[in-house]
């Protein structure tokens with residue numbers, strides 16, 4: 454067997470031991486049936502989903518007055534579900550633009566209400582976080598939305614904005630479970646699982662009780678949080694295999710010291726890679742130092758004509774999917790929880806060697 458290091462932004466690398474566990478149970482998870490062959494309403498499956506929620510609650514210390522939902526449709530569906538569910542009483546919401554994903558979220562919300570962009574780093578090509586002193590957040594709004602980690606631009610918030618007059622809503626698709634998080638600071642958070650939590654197919658939503666029950670009248674049943682709260686996320690057939698894989702991945706996280714340990718490892722991995730990028734002028738990361746993402750590290754070669762060669766040679770030594778997003782070009786290394794420190798060290802060794810030969 455040859456495993457490579459997969460630096461893709463999502464779907465992304467999964468822990469090998471999780472894949473091996475799934476392989477062992479592939480044909481016989483329960484009573485001689487694969488988990489893919491059992492009813493989502495069977496006791497075995499529902500016990501698994503309850504245990505999965507319990508693991509997530511323990512890892513994130515989710516307070517009792519928050520609901521945890523396992524939904525479909527990706528984070529992209531949440532761009533609609535959030536406004537549909539939260540704008541019923543007050544149709545105004547503010548958004549912070551720090552990259553492509555927050556732009557998309559606000560564009561969708563604008564279909565349902567009065568959306569104001571309270572700050573944007575577009576002028577700076579999304580290479581920084583706008584200073585909170587400059588934000589023009591309105592007083593009377595249903596919520597303020599931001600994107601703590603912009604997956605494409607590699608821009609991350611390292612503190613939670615101190616906004617207290619309205620609920621804070623966060624798209625945590627590429628950062629949830631990468632370190633400890635104070636859920637109490639948020640009204641709602643959501644995350645597609647395929648970045649840092651499992652294979653594609655599920656989206657986590659953690660929502661405070663008092664925000665539920667104010668959906669816009671036209672909200673489809675499948676898009677209403679109330680439906681999924683009542684039915685424990687089993688209103689219709691969920692992606693059962695993905696749910697099982699998420700449960701295994703959460704178990705792996707707990708065995709490896711939980712979010713405190715993950716946070717320390719993730720910080721180490723990122724710091725080492727940024728140090729390598731900054732070492733000489735050969736590579737470059739355009740993001741302001743205080744906003745450099747631990748999860749997604751974009752970098753450019755000063756001589757962009759070497760890019761193709763860089764990618765080809767990297768693949769030859771088992772360093773996969775380093776091509777940057779088409780919107781920003783260059784390279785991008787995504788360093789989610791499942792990327793081992795040895796993978797980052799291999800990348801750094803390759804980058805130094807490449808520079809030595811072509812610099």
Ligand SMILES: *Cc1c(COP(=O)(O)O)cnc(C)c1O
Nearest residue numbers: 527528529554604624626627645
């Ligand atoms: C990947 C990503 C999305 C889109 O996720 P889908 O599951 O493809 O809908 C949204 N927001 C952020 C921050 C992402 O990284």
